[in-house]
Amino acid sequence: MTGSPTEQRLRAAAFELFEQQGYDATTVESIAERAGVGRTTFFRAFGSKEDVIFPDHTDVLARVRQRLAASSAAETPAAVTEAARLVLRRYLDEGDLARARYRLTRTIPALRSREIAHLQQYQQEFRDHIRRWTGEEPGADLRAELMASSVVVAHNHVLRRWLRGLTEDPEREFDAAMAQVLRTHAPSAPTEIAGDDAGAGAGARGTTVVVLRSPVDADAVLPALRRALAQAEGSEGNGPATGPVLTS
Amino acid sequence: MTGSPTEQRLRAAAFELFEQQGYDATTVESIAERAGVGRTTFFRAFGSKEDVIFPDHTDVLARVRQRLAASSAAETPAAVTEAARLVLRRYLDEGDLARARYRLTRTIPALRSREIAHLQQYQQEFRDHIRRWTGEEPGADLRAELMASSVVVAHNHVLRRWLRGLTEDPEREFDAAMAQVLRTHAPSAPTEIAGDDAGAGAGARGTTVVVLRSPVDADAVLPALRRALAQAEGSEGNGPATGPVLTS
DNA sequence: ACAGATATGGTACTCAGTACCATCGAGCGA
DNA sequence: TCGCTCGATGGTACTGAGTACCATATCTGT
Structure with missing residues (x-):
C-alpha cells in the first residue's frame, strides 16, 4: 500500500467502480474524475488501466x-x-x-x-x-x-x-x-x-518396501495404503510419495 | 495451419511486417492492406492483433x-x-x-x-x-x-x-x-x-510389492498399513496376509 | 432468374495510451 | 519581495485497437 495520497484515491476509486459497473464498463476518465484528478495524472501514476489493481x-x-x-x-x-x-x-x-x-x-x-x-x-x-x-x-x-x-x-x-x-x-x-x-x-x-533418517544417505527419505501376499490387486489397496501413510505423517500434513508398484 | 486462403494471407502478411518493422510499429490496417483485404476482415478472422500469431x-x-x-x-x-x-x-x-x-x-x-x-x-x-x-x-x-x-x-x-x-x-x-x-x-x-497383471486373473493369489517413500520409518506406519489392508480385504472376506516389511 | 446465406468492405464510434505544452505552487537564493 | 527552478498536474490533440452497423458482392439451391 505505497503511493501518494493521489494514487491511493485513484486506486480506491478504481476498485469501487470496477465492482459497481464492471471493468470494461469503467473508463479511466471516470476513475480519474471520481478521484478528483485529471486523466493524465492517472496514466502518470499507473502505466495502464490494468496496473491500477x-x-x-x-x-x-x-x-x-x-x-x-x-x-x-x-x-x-x-x-x-x-x-x-x-x-x-x-x-x-x-x-x-x-x-x-x-x-x-x-x-x-x-x-x-x-x-x-x-x-x-x-x-x-x-x-x-x-x-x-x-x-x-x-x-x-x-x-x-x-x-x-x-x-x-x-x-x-x-x-x-x-x-x-x-x-x-x-x-x-x-x-x-x-x-x-x-x-x-x-x-x-x-x-x-x-534428524529422522540421519544414516540413510543421499536419498534422505525413507523407502519402505511392503510385500503383500493377498488376493487383492495393488490398485485396490493403494488408496487405502496412501491414506494410512498420510495419517501416519499427519503432523506434517503432506501426502506420501508412493513409488513404483510391482506385482508378480 | 488451418484457415481460409484469406486467413493464411493475413497471417503471412502479419509475420512479415512484424519482423520487418516490429510489432508496435505495424498497424492492423497495414496488415490487411498487404493481404489485400479490408481491416474489418482481419478482425473477423482473428479477434485481435495478438491472436494472429x-x-x-x-x-x-x-x-x-x-x-x-x-x-x-x-x-x-x-x-x-x-x-x-x-x-x-x-x-x-x-x-x-x-x-x-x-x-x-x-x-x-x-x-x-x-x-x-x-x-x-x-x-x-x-x-x-x-x-x-x-x-x-x-x-x-x-x-x-x-x-x-x-x-x-x-x-x-x-x-x-x-x-x-x-x-x-x-x-x-x-x-x-x-x-x-x-x-x-x-x-x-x-x-x-x-500389462503384467493382465494374465494373473482376478482371484489369483499374487504377491504384491509396494514401494512407498515417506519420511517416516516403516515401524511407525506398519500398524496403519496393516489396518488399511485388513479393511481393503475385509470386504472380500479374506484374512490379511502381509509379508515381511523391509526398509532401506 | 430469384431468394437467402455467407463473406467482405466501409464508416463511424469509443476508449486506451502517448506526446506535448501550459499552468500552478512550493521552495530557494539574491 | 522578486524571480527562478522544479515537480506535479491539467488540457489538448493524436494514433490505433476493437466494436457496431449497414451496404454490397458472391455463391448456393430451386
Missing part, C-alpha cells in the same frame, strides 16, 4: 530478488521458501483488498492474464536463483525450472485457498505445501527429515 | 481436451504425456513459423503475456484431468496442480531448447523430461503394471 507488484518482486540475492547457494531451499513466504504475507496483509482483486482477476481475462504474467516473473527469479544450486549435470536446467514452478504453484495453491476463505491458517498450509515441494525437489529436506 | 491455439487446446477425455483415470500418466506430446508435435510441425513466433513472444511483452495465458489453459486442462486420479487424501488438490505444472514446464523446457536450436531430437528429450516428471509425480510407471 496491481499496486506494488514491482516492489514485491524487487524484495524477492533482494531476499534471494542475500543468500548463499547452499541455503537455496530456505531462501526460496522465505522469498515465497514474503509474497504470501504481502497478500495476507492486504486482506479485503486482495480478495477484491481476486474477484476481478477471476472474472476479467485481461486482468487474469496480467496476473499470470506477474507470477511468471516470480517464477523466473526463483528459477535463476535455483539454477546456481542444481549443479552441472545434464538436466540441471530442467530441475531448476521444475522446482521454481512447483514453488510458485504451492504458493498459489495456498493463497487461492485463503482468498476463497477455505483456510484459517494459510501460513501453516504454506509450510506444509513447501515441505512437500522441497521433499521432491531438494536433495534433502531442510530440517525435519534430517 | 497464435493461429490454432483453440484447436490444439480442444485436441488436448479430447485426448484427455478419451482416457480412463488409470491411464492418466500416459494420457497426460501423450496430450503434451501432441502440443509439442504441433510446434515441431510448424518449423520456422514456430521460430518466428518465438522471436516475437520473446521480445514483445503483450505477446509473451498472451502465450503464458495459453500455457495456463493447458495447465488447467491437465490439472482437472489429473485431479480425478490423485485420490481423496488431503493434499490431492495440490499434488494435481504440481504435476500439471511440472508437465507443462517439462514440455516448455524441451520446446524452448528446440526453438533455440539446442537440440536435434526434441522428442527424445521430451521423453526423458516427462519420465523425470512422472518419476516424481506418478505413483507407478504407467503401462507396465496393467
Whole structure:
C-alpha cells in the first residue's frame, strides 16, 4: 500500500467502480474524475488501466530478488521458501483488498492474464536463483525450472485457498505445501527429515518396501495404503510419495 | 495451419511486417492492406492483433481436451504425456513459423503475456484431468496442480531448447523430461503394471510389492498399513496376509 | 432468374495510451 | 519581495485497437 495520497484515491476509486459497473464498463476518465484528478495524472501514476489493481507488484518482486540475492547457494531451499513466504504475507496483509482483486482477476481475462504474467516473473527469479544450486549435470536446467514452478504453484495453491476463505491458517498450509515441494525437489529436506533418517544417505527419505501376499490387486489397496501413510505423517500434513508398484 | 486462403494471407502478411518493422510499429490496417483485404476482415478472422500469431491455439487446446477425455483415470500418466506430446508435435510441425513466433513472444511483452495465458489453459486442462486420479487424501488438490505444472514446464523446457536450436531430437528429450516428471509425480510407471497383471486373473493369489517413500520409518506406519489392508480385504472376506516389511 | 446465406468492405464510434505544452505552487537564493 | 527552478498536474490533440452497423458482392439451391 505505497503511493501518494493521489494514487491511493485513484486506486480506491478504481476498485469501487470496477465492482459497481464492471471493468470494461469503467473508463479511466471516470476513475480519474471520481478521484478528483485529471486523466493524465492517472496514466502518470499507473502505466495502464490494468496496473491500477496491481499496486506494488514491482516492489514485491524487487524484495524477492533482494531476499534471494542475500543468500548463499547452499541455503537455496530456505531462501526460496522465505522469498515465497514474503509474497504470501504481502497478500495476507492486504486482506479485503486482495480478495477484491481476486474477484476481478477471476472474472476479467485481461486482468487474469496480467496476473499470470506477474507470477511468471516470480517464477523466473526463483528459477535463476535455483539454477546456481542444481549443479552441472545434464538436466540441471530442467530441475531448476521444475522446482521454481512447483514453488510458485504451492504458493498459489495456498493463497487461492485463503482468498476463497477455505483456510484459517494459510501460513501453516504454506509450510506444509513447501515441505512437500522441497521433499521432491531438494536433495534433502531442510530440517525435519534430517534428524529422522540421519544414516540413510543421499536419498534422505525413507523407502519402505511392503510385500503383500493377498488376493487383492495393488490398485485396490493403494488408496487405502496412501491414506494410512498420510495419517501416519499427519503432523506434517503432506501426502506420501508412493513409488513404483510391482506385482508378480 | 488451418484457415481460409484469406486467413493464411493475413497471417503471412502479419509475420512479415512484424519482423520487418516490429510489432508496435505495424498497424492492423497495414496488415490487411498487404493481404489485400479490408481491416474489418482481419478482425473477423482473428479477434485481435495478438491472436494472429497464435493461429490454432483453440484447436490444439480442444485436441488436448479430447485426448484427455478419451482416457480412463488409470491411464492418466500416459494420457497426460501423450496430450503434451501432441502440443509439442504441433510446434515441431510448424518449423520456422514456430521460430518466428518465438522471436516475437520473446521480445514483445503483450505477446509473451498472451502465450503464458495459453500455457495456463493447458495447465488447467491437465490439472482437472489429473485431479480425478490423485485420490481423496488431503493434499490431492495440490499434488494435481504440481504435476500439471511440472508437465507443462517439462514440455516448455524441451520446446524452448528446440526453438533455440539446442537440440536435434526434441522428442527424445521430451521423453526423458516427462519420465523425470512422472518419476516424481506418478505413483507407478504407467503401462507396465496393467500389462503384467493382465494374465494373473482376478482371484489369483499374487504377491504384491509396494514401494512407498515417506519420511517416516516403516515401524511407525506398519500398524496403519496393516489396518488399511485388513479393511481393503475385509470386504472380500479374506484374512490379511502381509509379508515381511523391509526398509532401506 | 430469384431468394437467402455467407463473406467482405466501409464508416463511424469509443476508449486506451502517448506526446506535448501550459499552468500552478512550493521552495530557494539574491 | 522578486524571480527562478522544479515537480506535479491539467488540457489538448493524436494514433490505433476493437466494436457496431449497414451496404454490397458472391455463391448456393430451386
